[in-house]
Amino acid sequence: MAEYDIDLFVIGGGSGGVRAARIAASYGAKVMIAEEYRMGGTCVIRGCVPKKLFVIGSHVRQELEDAAGFGWTVPQASFDWPTLIANKDEEIARLEAAYTVNVEKSGARVVKTRAVFEDSHTLRLATGETVKADHVLIATGGAPDHGAEIPGIEHVISSNDAFHLPELPRRVVIQGGGYIALEFAGIFSGFGSDVTVIYRGDNILRGFDEDIRVQVRAEMEKRGITILTRCTVTKVARHGKEFTTHLSNGSSIASEQVMFAIGRIPNVANLGLEKAGVAINPKNGGIAVDGWSKTSVPHIYAIGDVTHRRNLTPVAIREGHAFADTVFGKRPVRVDHATIPTAVFSQPEVGTVGLTETEARAQFSHVDIYKATFRPIKATMSGRDTRVLMKLVVDGVSDRVLGCHIIGDAAAEIIQAVAIAVKMKARKADFDATLALHPTAAEELVTMRVPTARHVRQAAE
Ligand SMILES: Cc1cc2nc3c(=O)[nH]c(=O)nc-3n(C[C@H](O)[C@H](O)[C@H](O)COP(=O)(O)OP(=O)(O)OC[C@H]3O[C@@H](n4cnc5c(N)ncnc54)[C@H](O)[C@@H]3O)c2cc1C
DSSP: OTTOSEEEEEEOOSHHHHHHHHHHHHTTOOEEEEOSSOTTHHHHHHSHHHHHHHHHHHHHHHHHHHHGGGTOOOOOOOOOHHHHHHHHHHHHHHHHHHHHHHHHHTTOEEEOSOEEEEETTEEEETTSOEEEEEEEEEOOOEEEOOOSOOTTGGGOBOHHHHTTOSSOOSEEEEEOOSHHHHHHHHHHHHHTOEEEEEESSSSSSTTSOHHHHHHHHHHHHHTTOEEEESOOEEEEEEETTEEEEEETTSOEEEESEEEEOSOEEESOTTSOHHHHTOOBOTTTSSBOOOTTOBOSSTTEEEOGGGGOSSOOHHHHHHHHHHHHHHHHSSOOOOOOOSSOOEEEOOSSOEEEEEOOHHHHHHHOSEEEEEEEEEOOHHHHHHOOOOOEEEEEEEETTTOBEEEEEEESTTHHHHHHHHHHHHHTTOBHHHHHHSOOOSSOSGGGGGTOOSOSEEEEOOOOO
């Protein structure tokens, strides 16, 4: 140990780095964790948490609109963007402080500075100080990627900027069809902006179940969001406080903000990885790791978004925890990346776990689909034109539930519980044996008796 100043140096104080530092320290390791921006990382500072607060805030509009059908007369409501931003900033600052305190309480030392490799065991801090570590964990996360340079790209904001806009834009153009683009479309629209989503593919939410993709789009359009597919932004021109977004289909749109949410890149640049001998995965541009999150250098590990596997907070946390257990807890833990539940906090919300219908039909010879779309009870009196979707994808041979896909209020909350059953390899018969809880939307998951479709793959001749 005398050879090294510390047992573990963690680069990055985000979801994964913080968990790894705390658990390693709890095993008695001497740990230092460096954060160049704000403790808590993307999720806490400019991701999941402020995003969800914005979603909750913007959803209030719908509650107010729906109230009339239940007898409420709501006086003319008004919304103040600066109040939202200030209150959000206060909450994020509280969380940031809590993260720092909790890491320090675990015994790890927090250094608020950038750290890069000098060699495979030596880290150089921005202060000039160098630290020698027995093990290093790279947990530097990722950053928004605006894609190819187009004229006027400097006018385009990312999700990072969207959390700090001085005022609510009257009109917003958002390029992207993934969860971040759609969540911000719902946020801006809910607060009252006129929103246009631009997506290059056939339909939004690539990779999600087809029924989800079609219905989310329809529901968002019903709420007044314009979704233009099969086109891209080719140029953004500024005229004072207004922008003109030119599209590949020859049309153009005026707005006060243009946001891109078209992808994220792992933070691997200028880290000194070449000095340390750490290899990049040529397939995704992230740090190459094995099933234990070990890089090409045996004492250097990488977890979370910087490895570009499944870029989600609980995944980064699980990988960080598993790393600490394996290396410092003498308890080898390998993260199982199968069956990860995810949500899209669009309005309405999406919750999904397991295989899509397309994936299941590619992997299984017999696939049964149970699907229900219906008007939620609230809409019967609010008068809102909206539908819930509940879908189960079942292996027709073993009766195992392979996937569950939901659109509607609390879809994310429901799917978290359903994920336990799917992870446990529950059968459709187990769902059927479970009594319904009435009146809920989720009861549909245990009352769908007859398949709406049955797919049998013919054996190859
Ligand atoms: C808008 C948005 C919404 C999201 N919503 C969700 C959601 O609802 N649910 C979900 O599960 N996930 C969500 N995510 C993804 C989630 O935020 C990430 O998967 C998660 O934060 C990854 O954790 P991490 O530890 O890998 O990296 P990060 O949390 O990004 O942390 C990396 C940290 O490293 C620091 N750093 C980088 N380089 C250095 C260096 N050289 N020296 C010192 N520090 C450095 C960075 O400043 C950063 O704080 C969202 C992301 C975004 C952008």
